[in-house]
Amino acid sequence: MAQQRNSKGEAEIYNTLEERVVLKRTIGYFSGVNFIVGVILGSGIFISPGTVLLFSQLNVGIALVIWASCGVLSMLGALCYAELGTALAASGGEYLYIKRGLGPVPAFIFLWTCIIFMRPAAMTVQALMFSEYVVQPFYPECFAPTIVKKTTAIAVLLIVGTLNCLSTKWIVLVQNIFTVFKMVALSGIAISGIVYLGMGKTENFHAAFEGNIPTVSQIGEAFYQGMFAYGGWNCLNYFVAFK
Secondary structure, three states, rough: OOHHHHHHHHHHOOOHHHHOOOOOOOHHHHHHHHHHHHHHHOHHHHHHHHHHHHHHHHHHHHHHHHHHHHHHHHHHHHHHHHHHHHHHOOOOOOHHHHHHOOOOOHHHHHHHHHHHHHHHHHHHHHHHHHHHHHHHEEEEEEEOHHHHHHHHHHHHHHHHHHHHHHHHHHHHHHHHHHHHHHHHHHHHHHHHHHHHHHHOOOOOHHHOOOOOOOOOOHHHHHHHHHHOOOOOOOOOHHHHHOO
């Protein structure tokens, strides 16, 4: 009986402590929106279009259908996460939802899988792509040396990690600035495309679905690349307790 009461008391203390953990509210609505936009408009949007078209066997019509399908799937996922975020108003993202739904063990496994494999791999791709765009202009007549690109990527990761450790406000400011730059760059690309269409350059849309038909595995790979470009819509739920 005494042991039972002890366990019950410990559980109550744990639950009380868990409820009292409140994150410092330093991220507002504007920064939250910029965060999501910045994460979705990451390296994927600059590297995936070519690979989606490549795995679509240069079939423009199929590539456009894949892009539209990836957009619909991402929107459905974002709506599901929005509902979860309003129902469970606490930071933690998938960890919190898995813990509430399946228990602490699956949540623990998922968390460490993210920390050891998933997040580092994604950050590596983003850092390498950033270094590619930063370094290559300094080597106009040849490919930039691999060691220079890797060193730049490592430096970027160290700087971003240090800023995250030092101040949330600083990293939010940096995120907002880079998001604006990316929006300007992508807006320029989109406007250029609209101008070209207005000039009557529609050759790529003539018989868009004619040509080689990709295999099932190639379509799957194209979907993977497209979803990578749309990835990031779930990240706001990691700090839904901020304001």
